[in-house]
């Protein structure tokens with residue numbers, strides 16, 4: 001895939017150096033220019049998709065340069081972001097009149113700048129929740145707002161046609177309908193965290209898998225005995241289900257994966273084992289500097305009392321896996337007082353998850369895998385408690401409770 005090109009024009013060499021590093025690391029091809037008078041010629045050769053231009057520069061100022069770019073036929077599709085330490089509304093307006101696509105004030109955090117670049121280039125990853133409930137589907141009037149389908153999320157990466165799915169709980173049924181409402185032909189990858197029912201029992205109802213010509217690769221950990229493929233074949237066999245896997249129509253392939261780093265059809269995927277019964281993985285997907293983590297079933301055990309902490313090593317391993325992620329979707333099945341009675345069941349109390357995410361400098365946390373006993377009112381209350389918890393402890397992290405049907409931009 002061709003790299004997107006970003007040009008930065010600023011007379012401050014320090015800023016040019018930092019932005020070159022930030023954008024290159026995020027997977028962009030970068031050109032930095034310190035002399036605005038010569039910039040236009042270089043931009044015409046480089047043909048950037050996006051130009052970051054400082055407002056105040058000797059020679060030609062940023063707004064004039066923006067006007068020249070927008071007036072040029074060769075650069076008509078180049079997006080422009082003006083950045084400046086000046087906070088005057090008049091400058092912002094003039095930049096807009098000259099066709100600037102955005103105005104950014106200094107000082108800025110490089111993450112905000114990257115996010116702006118991605119959103120301007122329509123490059124943000126989209127995550128859609130098709131099922132957020134843990135353990136068993138809960139179709140009832142008490143579960144309307146947050147949804148009753150079991151885990152399934154869809155990840156959409158710009159410029160990528162194939163579908164990426166994490167887990168195949170009952171939510172995958174509606175995802176299948178959604179996909180077929182767009183077109184008939186689909187290829188993609190289905191990443192399974194583990195083989196507990198709530199993560200696989202939607203597979204027989206994923207309609208795109210019944211159409212010849214379609215193709216899906218199913219990835220996940222092998223169970224302690226047998227293989228991933230055998231486990232799914234058993235689910236799709238008599239007496240459990242009348243249609244066999246081989247009769248589904250689409251071409252289904254399997255890839256067993258374990259802890260470590262993997263390249264999957266050009267995607268950077270990393271896995272570590274979750275603290276959950278059986279072979280269970282947590283996934284990290286990296287794309288152009290953006291890190292997204294899916295960990296629906298994982299128990300973060302609280303610190304031991306009296307200085308004893310046998311979980312310290314495991315907790316540090318998780319923390320470092322989550323470190324700096326842009327989005328962490330994590331098991332938060334229990335309230336703290338419920339957790340005490342269910343310790344060792346493989347699920348977390350939400351307060352432990354918030355603490356871990358905050359220590360790992362996560363940007364956005366989504367509390368996931370809701371307990372079947374928690375109705376909409378309980379989850380509303382959890383959401384409020386979580387906001388109060390963040391506020392009281394001055395934790396600068398966005399956190400929310402996963403809702404079926406919700407779509408996020410990462």
Ligand SMILES: [Zn+2]
Pocket residue numbers: 134135196198199296297369
């Ligand atoms: Zn589960």
Ligand SMILES: [Zn+2]
Pocket residue numbers: 194196276297
């Ligand atoms: Zn499980």
